[in-house]
Amino acid sequence: MKKLLTHLLLMFIIAVGMISCTPSTPSGAMEKYLSSLKSGDYEGFVDGVNFSETDPAKLEESREMLTSLIKEKVGKEFEKQNGIKKFEIISETISEDGNSATVEYITYFGDGSDKKEESKMIKVDGKWMMDMNK
Numbered sequence: 001m002k003k004l005l006t007h008l009l010l011m012f013i014i015a016v017g018m019i020s021c022t023p024s025t026p027s028g029a030m031e032k033y034l035s036s037l038k039s040g041d042y043e044g045f046v047d048g049v050n051f052s053e054t055d056p057a058k059l060e061e062s063r064e065m066l067t068s069l070i071k072e073k074v075g076k077e078f079e080k081q082n083g084i085k086k087f088e089i090i091s092e093t094i095s096e097d098g099n100s101a102t103v104e105y106i107t108y109f110g111d112g113s114d115k116k117e118e119s120k121m122i123k124v125d126g127k128w129m130m131d132m133n134k
Contacts, residue, residue: 023128085110090116
């Protein structure tokens with residue numbers, strides 16, 4: 001009985017940990033994806049892209065192509081600007097149905113420049129993802 005309770009408690013702790021690691025707002029999700037981008041984890045950034053409309057047979061190829069493109073083009077652009085210093089989320093607008101949103105943010109670069117951007121977000125299976133289709 002003690003072993004069963006210990007096992008159940010461990011499963012509960014793992015479940016709570018997994019839930020707390022999943023951002024529940026569009027801004028929280030965007031911060032996570034931008035942090036991946038800042039640290040050079042381009043695959044982590046691409047994990048935040050909605051590929052639900054991609055042909056399943058081409059999904060992995062699409063993910064690899066996007067990761068490569070971001071690494072090559074965006075990574076080099078960030079290098080020219082002495083890297084990313086930080087991101088600041090400035091607004092979040094969620095649609096009435098609660099399934100799409102727009103997150104506005106500012107990227108601050110190491111050379112002192114900054115760029116205001118926005119990302120369309122969509123909720124897929126309860127998870128906020130970047131919507132590159134719009």
